[in-house]
Amino acid sequence: MHSPDTALLVIDVQNDFCPGGALAVAGGGEIVPGINALMPEFAAVVLTQDWHPAGHSSFASEHPGKAPMEMIEMPYGQQVLWPDHCVQGSDGAAFHPDLHTDPADMVIRKGFRPEIDSYSAFFENDHETPTGLEGYLRTRGISKLVVVGLATDFCVNYSAVDAAKLGFSVELRTELCRGIDLGGSLAAAMTGMKDAGVSIS
Numbered sequence: 001m002h003s004p005d006t007a008l009l010v011i012d013v014q015n016d017f018c019p020g021g022a023l024a025v026a027g028g029g030e031i032v033p034g035i036n037a038l039m040p041e042f043a044a045v046v047l048t049q050d051w052h053p054a055g056h057s058s059f060a061s062e063h064p065g066k067a068p069m070e071m072i073e074m075p076y077g078q079q080v081l082w083p084d085h086c087v088q089g090s091d092g093a094a095f096h097p098d099l100h101t102d103p104a105d106m107v108i109r110k111g112f113r114p115e116i117d118s119y120s121a122f123f124e125n126d127h128e129t130p131t132g133l134e135g136y137l138r139t140r141g142i143s144k145l146v147v148v149g150l151a152t153d154f155c156v157n158y159s160a161v162d163a164a165k166l167g168f169s170v171e172l173r174t175e176l177c178r179g180i181d182l183g184g185s186l187a188a189a190m191t192g193m194k195d196a197g198v199s200i201s
């Protein structure tokens with residue numbers, strides 16, 4: 001059992017990020033049993049859920065002439081264009097069927113504003129619009145986080161780095177994460193997390 005000030009943060013373990021899904025991460029489903037097994041060790045369990053309206057601005061299908069995995073410049077910076085994924089209420093947006101959701105104290109949804117993407121569990125991709133998770137954790141007396149989930153180089157990375165910047169003590173369990181690895185993004189994410197003070201185990 002971890003101390004009462006430690007939460008497990010489970011990022012985007014949803015059907016669309018698992019094999020067969022719209023934005024499948026290789027081996028995405030493999031991490032589910034290990035994550036389930038960890039849950040009882042924590043005073044708090046928080047799940048995030050990528051939750052986009054149809055026609056979200058991060059979807060390549062909204063940008064004529066653009067293909068998934070191409071980059072564009074958005075008012076808030078560079079944005080990868082994704083295949084349509086995690087559309088609100090769809091099967092793809094649902095949690096992996098084997099993920100234990102009953103132990104979750106909190107499910108936080110992100111990416112619901114049409115004009116901006118949100119990789120991090122804490123801030124949208126402008127790095128300033130909060131999701132409210134920081135306040136939730138602090139008012140629960142949580143100061144330490146163990147982070148797992150999908151995808152290592154996007155939502156897990158952004159969440160872990162933001163958490164460390166906010167002053168949480170953050171540990172990433174790499175065996176319970178899987179990455180997309182787009183043009184070296186996985187190695188860059190690992191370096192970025194280490195530089196931000198995330199402990200990698």
Ligand code: VGL
Pocket residue numbers: 011012017050082119150151152153154155156
């Ligand atoms: C994610 C790309 C787009 C993730 C979410 O969960 O890492 N990646 N939306």
Ligand code: ZN
Pocket residue numbers: 050051052058082085086111
């Ligand atoms: Zn998304």
